[in-house]
Amino acid sequence: MIKFYSLIYILLISSEVFSQLPNQNTYLIANMNIHPSYSGLWGYVDNEGREYAVLGCSNGTSVVNVTDSSNVYEVGFIPGPVSGWREVKVYSHYAYVVSEGTNSRLQIIDLQYLPDSINLARTWSYSGYTYTHAISQSGPYLYLSGGNASPNGGVQIVDVTDPVNPVRRGYNSERYVHDCRIRNDTIWTCNILNQRVSIINSGDKDNPHEIRNFLTLQGFPHNCAITDDRKYLFVTHENEDPGVLEIYNIEDLEDITYVRSWQPTGITTSVTHNVEIYGSYAIVAHYTSGVRIIDISDPENPVETAWYDTRPQDNSTQFEGCWAVYLLPSGKIIASDISNGLFVIRATNLTNFTNIKTNVPEEFLLYQNFPNPFNPETSIKFDIPKSGNVKLELYDSKGAFISEILNEFKTAGSYKLNYNASALSSGIYFCKMNFNGISRSVKISLIK
Numbered sequence: 001m002i003k004f005y006s007l008i009y010i011l012l013i014s015s016e017v018f019s020q021l022p023n024q025n026t027y028l029i030a031n032m033n034i035h036p037s038y039s040g041l042w043g044y045v046d047n048e049g050r051e052y053a054v055l056g057c058s059n060g061t062s063v064v065n066v067t068d069s070s071n072v073y074e075v076g077f078i079p080g081p082v083s084g085w086r087e088v089k090v091y092s093h094y095a096y097v098v099s100e101g102t103n104s105r106l107q108i109i110d111l112q113y114l115p116d117s118i119n120l121a122r123t124w125s126y127s128g129y130t131y132t133h134a135i136s137q138s139g140p141y142l143y144l145s146g147g148n149a150s151p152n153g154g155v156q157i158v159d160v161t162d163p164v165n166p167v168r169r170g171y172n173s174e175r176y177v178h179d180c181r182i183r184n185d186t187i188w189t190c191n192i193l194n195q196r197v198s199i200i201n202s203g204d205k206d207n208p209h210e211i212r213n214f215l216t217l218q219g220f221p222h223n224c225a226i227t228d229d230r231k232y233l234f235v236t237h238e239n240e241d242p243g244v245l246e247i248y249n250i251e252d253l254e255d256i257t258y259v260r261s262w263q264p265t266g267i268t269t270s271v272t273h274n275v276e277i278y279g280s281y282a283i284v285a286h287y288t289s290g291v292r293i294i295d296i297s298d299p300e301n302p303v304e305t306a307w308y309d310t311r312p313q314d315n316s317t318q319f320e321g322c323w324a325v326y327l328l329p330s331g332k333i334i335a336s337d338i339s340n341g342l343f344v345i346r347a348t349n350l351t352n353f354t355n356i357k358t359n360v361p362e363e364f365l366l367y368q369n370f371p372n373p374f375n376p377e378t379s380i381k382f383d384i385p386k387s388g389n390v391k392l393e394l395y396d397s398k399g400a401f402i403s404e405i406l407n408e409f410k411t412a413g414s415y416k417l418n419y420n421a422s423a424l425s426s427g428i429y430f431c432k433m434n435f436n437g438i439s440r441s442v443k444i445s446l447i448k
Contacts, residue, residue, distance in 0.1 A: 026307065026348065028308070029069045034341070036059060038055060038058075038342065039086050041334060041335075049329075050067040050114065052064060058084065060078050061077070076117055078120050081104045083099035089136060089137035090137070091137050093110065100146075106123065124166050130148060140161045142157070143156070152176060154171055154175065157169040157171065159205065161368065161381065176194065178191065183226050196213045196221065197221050199212050220241075223274045227299055232250065236275050236284070243273075247299060264304060270321075273285045281350065291333060291335045293333075306348070311337060320338055321337055322337050323338055364438055365382060366433045367383075373447040374445070380417055380418075381415065384415075388436045391433065391435075393431075395429065405431070426446050428445055
């Protein structure tokens with residue numbers, strides 16, 4: 001009888017770890033597994049609306065066209081130093097790739113020739129910088145975390161106003177940063193070694209400084225995301241306790257409060273890894289339990305509404321399975337699985353989602369020309385959040401009109417044009433941009 005009860009106990013424990021509910025409210029569009037192993041991924045949408053997965057692999061970076069559900073294929077592959085993980089973010093039509101591979105540095109991949117091809121624009125570094133653990137992006141700035149991008153593995157800010165000629169700006173190295181999220185010049189860093197989340201003011205890109213930090217309950221903060229109203233912070237924990245998703249109320253930075261933790265339906269063993277928030281939904285890469293979709297319209301009471309398991313054999317505490325997730329504008333979800341490759345899925349109940357990450361700029365911006373001063377050519381870059389007529393004009397230092405540089409209709413996106421001032425004399429000029437009744441200007445210096 002004792003043996004019988006022992007067997008029942010073992011079966012109950014095993015069922016908790018290895019039982020798997022059928023996939024819920026999702027279906028598979030495609031699965032591609034052609035490289036040794038996989039890690040980070042991000043999405044990209046070109047000017048024609050075609051959708052791509054930019055996928056970190058152990059031996060390089062893969063770009064996959066996922067536009068046509070019946071014809072998902074790899075467009076190109078950029079080799080890189082072998083690494084257990086590779087992370088990527090996209091700005092303009094460039095993918096920025098980091099890893100902890102030997103001398104991996106920052107790879108810049110040009111996506112402008114998609115769907116035909118991709119190419120490595122350059123590999124960038126500076127004295128002492130050879131590898132990075134993670135990368136984040138907000139506007140024309142990259143945030144390199146971990147590795148030796150900054151002292152002590154903190155967070156390093158890189159200016160990519162000129163996308164292929166990055167400029168190193170300031171850093172904060174008070175704590176090791178595993179990953180971070182940026183909202184309105186505030187960096188929320190996950191300090192996995194210090195068991196804390198730190199809040200850094202990066203309004204001055206040359207001097208980011210910590211505002212405060214707080215201790216998380218479980219103690220291994222890996223990645224985080226913030227709700228659209230900036231009232232709640234979702235923090236993943238990468239540990240074998242197992243790691244859970246924790247929710248914090250951050251309305252008052254002086255009184256950040258723990259709300260609750262979350263785990264997948266019926267699973268208490270799988271480790272959470274990465275979370276992305278899209279309006280009233282959070283999508284979680286939850287290692288051995290796969291892609292999990294949560295309705296967070298009431299952030300303090302999240303409800304799991306759909307899931308797709310990319311590693312159905314078990315729900316163990318291993319660091320195996322789903323690494324990263326991303327929601328494309330079409331509603332397709334792309335996910336990377338360490339051993340099983342790229343998954344393209346769709347959730348049948350995912351509606352009314354907002355804040356989808358696309359490459360359409362969030363605001364109208366005119367950037368400082370580069371180089372500046374210049375002789376006689378310089379590049380002028382601008383972002384427009386929607387389609388409309390763009391007018392660029394040049395004025396002298398006294399405000400007198402000199403010439404029209406551009407006057408044409410442009411679709412929403414980021415643009416860069418070359419300007420030749422060989423016909424002008426040395427001096428200070430102003431480049432003025434008008435778009436939909438709004439104007440911006442920058443001062444430019446021509447030195448011959």
